Amino acid sequence: MSELIVSKFGGSSVATATQIKKVREIVADNPNRRIVVVSAPGRSQASEQKITDHLFNIATDGAHFHEQRINIPVVDSKRAVVERFRQILADLELSDDTLLDSLRADLECKLTGERRIAFLASRGEHYNARVIAAHFSQSGMAAEACLPEDFGFVVSEQFLDAKLLNDAYGNVQRLAETTCSECIAVIPGFYGITPAGEVAVFSRGGSDLTGGEIAKGVDAASYENWTDVSGVFEADPRIVSEARAIPRLTFKEIRLLSSKGFNVFHLNAMLPCKERKIPINIRNTNSPQDPGTVILSERVPEEEAIVGVARLDNVAYIYLEKDMLGEEIGFTAELLGILRDFNIQTFHFPTDKDDIAVLVNQDDLTGAINDLRRQIEAKLKPDEMDVVYNLSILTPVGLGLQGNSYPIVDALSALGKAHIPIAMIDQSPSQICFHIGVQQSVADDALKILYRTLIG
Numbered sequence: 101m102s103e104l105i106v107s108k109f110g111g112s113s114v115a116t117a118t119q120i121k122k123v124r125e126i127v128a129d130n131p132n133r134r135i136v137v138v139s140a141p142g143r144s145q146a147s148e149q150k151i152t153d154h155l156f157n158i159a160t161d162g163a164h165f166h167e168q169r170i171n172i173p174v175v176d177s178k179r180a181v182v183e184r185f186r187q188i189l190a191d192l193e194l195s196d197d198t199l200l201d202s203l204r205a206d207l208e209c210k211l212t213g214e215r216r217i218a219f220l221a222s223r224g225e226h227y228n229a230r231v232i233a234a235h236f237s238q239s240g241m242a243a244e245a246c247l248p249e250d251f252g253f254v255v256s257e258q259f260l261d262a263k264l265l266n267d268a269y270g271n272v273q274r275l276a277e278t279t280c281s282e283c284i285a286v287i288p289g290f291y292g293i294t295p296a297g298e299v300a301v302f303s304r305g306g307s308d309l310t311g312g313e314i315a316k317g318v319d320a321a322s323y324e325n326w327t328d329v330s331g332v333f334e335a336d337p338r339i340v341s342e343a344r345a346i347p348r349l350t351f352k353e354i355r356l357l358s359s360k361g362f363n364v365f366h367l368n369a370m371l372p373c374k375e376r377k378i379p380i381n382i383r384n385t386n387s388p389q390d391p392g393t394v395i396l397s398e399r400v401p402e403e404e405a406i407v408g409v410a411r412l413d414n415v416a417y418i419y420l421e422k423d424m425l426g427e428e429i430g431f432t433a434e435l436l437g438i439l440r441d442f443n444i445q446t447f448h449f450p451t452d453k454d455d456i457a458v459l460v461n462q463d464d465l466t467g468a469i470n471d472l473r474r475q476i477e478a479k480l481k482p483d484e485m486d487v488v489y490n491l492s493i494l495t496p497v498g499l500g501l502q503g504n505s506y507p508i509v510d511a512l513s514a515l516g517k518a519h520i521p522i523a524m525i526d527q528s529p530s531q532i533c534f535h536i537g538v539q540q541s542v543a544d545d546a547l548k549i550l551y552r553t554l555i556g
């Protein structure tokens with residue numbers, strides 16, 4: 101293991117010149133912070149959009165915001181992107197007109213389809229890394245922007261959901277041995293380069309993934325993930341105001357929490373670190389003295405039996421009834437196969453003798469539900485089929501749940517006392533979490549009740 105610390109700064113940490121100056125202080129504070137991964141500028145105030153969203157809007161000719169019922173035309177998105185970078189450069193007293201010219205030219209890119217979306221979406225990280233490296237250098241800190249296209253951060257040709265290719269790790273190691281011995285490497289997150297030299301992006305929030313993969317590539321001593329909260333909170337702090345930062349979590353626990361709605365850290369970003377047992381530290385750029393949350397291989401379960409309660413919205417429930425379906429070998433496989441062909445993400449599938457339900461990502465049903473119904477009816481011939489929308493899944497997670505059913509009893513009776521109807525219950529195979537489905541309209545109340553009953 102090297103002494104290197106990989107420090108990823110999220111969009112909120114690099115949204116303005118003021119934030120970027122805080123980043124510089126944090127990097128300067130520890131000589132082992134030699135690799136800095138940066139996101140595109142995030143929101144600098146609640147009324148603003150993230151630069152990446154403006155870029156998706158430009159790439160999709162306005163469809164990106166239109167789908168969210170936000171009225172921002174492409175010309176305004178272009179103006180917002182250029183203006184934000186112009187402001188950051190001016191506030192950092194960097195006079196680099198070529199950078200803005202190059203950005204303007206990139207925004208007029210002539211690529212089409214997914215290649216166009218990926219290229220444009222990557223520009224926020226690309227230009228921010230160049231700006232931040234220039235600021236570090238100008239303020240007397242040796243630094244260089246190290247771009248995926250230059251050092252070979254090679255990814256698959258899935259342009260909007262790229263996966264890192266094995267060759268990238270060797271290239272990352274070489275980068276560490278050369279550049280990092282002389283200066284700080286500032287790497288843009290979120291995108292990589294295909295073997296054919298084209299830009300491909302990870303899924304949304306993918307700068308966390310870049311950080312995790314770089315940490316694996318250099319066998320880092322630690323992967324710091326700097327954001328705008330002092331760690332992973334026991335529940336979404338915007339809903340449960342008394343939730344506190346969790347001091348320690350295992351890789352398994354963060355995986356379950358992230359996959360069920362804790363979007364502070366990308367679901368897959370822990371995987372490369374878990375493989376090499378690299379601790380992850382989630383920290384607050386605005387409060388760097390706070391220890392944050394440490395994510396590691398093991399912890400003593402007794403310290404916090406249940407660490408958090410996650411919440412996943414926009415879940416739908418496809419229900420099929422057919423006499424003896426439980427005896428038809430391959431019925432479930434066929435149903436899941438149809439959902440796979442429609443690219444619909446599934447979460448749970450409780451089954452019984454004569455019926456089955458599959459919980460799915462409801463957004464994936466948009467535009468597909470009628471065709472999906474037809475396919476299911478034609479192939480599986482159910483007696484009845486029903487789709488229930490707008491569910492939330494609430495998921496308490498903790499190593500202390502293993503072999504301990506009391507929290508499940510407590511959770512259900514607390515929801516019962518509050519007259520909150522339960523649409524679904526399910527215990528995970530690992531027994532370190534369980535899932536309760538409720539209507540989205542009561543999910544805030546249900547989350548608060550579960551938090552107070554099980555943790556608070």
Ligand SMILES: Nc1ncnc2c1ncn2[C@@H]1O[C@H](COP(=O)(O)OP(=O)(O)O)[C@@H](O)[C@H]1O
Pocket residue numbers: 109110111112113139142305326327328329331332333334335336337338361362363364365
């Ligand atoms: N359980 C949680 N713990 C901490 N933050 C959470 C949690 N659930 C949701 N969040 C939200 O995640 C945000 C940080 O993630 P994100 O916006 O992606 O940050 P960044 O800009 O640093 O990438 C926080 O501001 C917080 O509102």
Ligand SMILES: N[C@@H](CC(=O)OP(=O)(O)O)C(=O)O
Pocket residue numbers: 109110111112139140142150152153224289290303304305306307308
């Ligand atoms: N900027 C990209 C990638 C990313 O990770 O951003 P952030 O660190 O702000 O979540 C996005 O918005 O998806």
